[in-house]
Amino acid sequence: MNSTAMKNVAAIAPHQDAHNLAIAQLWRDRWENRVNALSNCIEHLVVDHDMTEANAELVAVQAYAELESTNQLASIDVDATTSSVVVLRTEGGRPVVFTALDLMRVLEQARNDGRAVVVDRDRRRPVVLEH
Structure with missing residues (x-):
C-alpha cells in the first residue's frame, strides 16, 4: 500500500477512546485473574497511551467491571x-x-480471608477482591 493510501486509511480509522483501549487490553487478558488483568491494563494505558496512573486505574477498573x-x-x-x-x-x-x-x-472480611489484593504493591492501590 502506498503512503497516500495509508494516510487515507488512518484518516478514516475510528478513534479509540480510553475505555475502548482498556476493554481491548482486558479482553486479551481475559483468562488472567483480576490482579494481573488490571495490572496489565493499567500498565498498557500508562506506557502505551500516556495516561496518568490515577486515570488509567479508574478507566481500567470501570472497564473491568463492565466486562464482568x-x-x-x-x-x-x-x-x-x-x-x-x-x-x-x-x-x-x-x-x-x-x-x-x-x-x-x-x-x-476479605482482608481477613486473604482475598483483598493490591494490584500495584509499590503504590498500594487499587485494592480488588479476588473470588
Whole structure:
C-alpha cells in the first residue's frame, strides 16, 4: 500500500477512546485473574497511551467491571447510589443497600480471608477482591 493510501486509511480509522483501549487490553487478558488483568491494563494505558496512573486505574477498573457484569441480572443503580450508599438492583429490580460501613465490613472480611489484593504493591492501590 502506498503512503497516500495509508494516510487515507488512518484518516478514516475510528478513534479509540480510553475505555475502548482498556476493554481491548482486558479482553486479551481475559483468562488472567483480576490482579494481573488490571495490572496489565493499567500498565498498557500508562506506557502505551500516556495516561496518568490515577486515570488509567479508574478507566481500567470501570472497564473491568463492565466486562464482568456482562450477562448479569444485577446492576448498580447509579441514580440511587450516593457517596454513602451503593444500591444494587437484583433480579426484578429489587434494591439491596450497601452503606459505606457495610462495604468496609466486606473489605475487612476479605482482608481477613486473604482475598483483598493490591494490584500495584509499590503504590498500594487499587485494592480488588479476588473470588
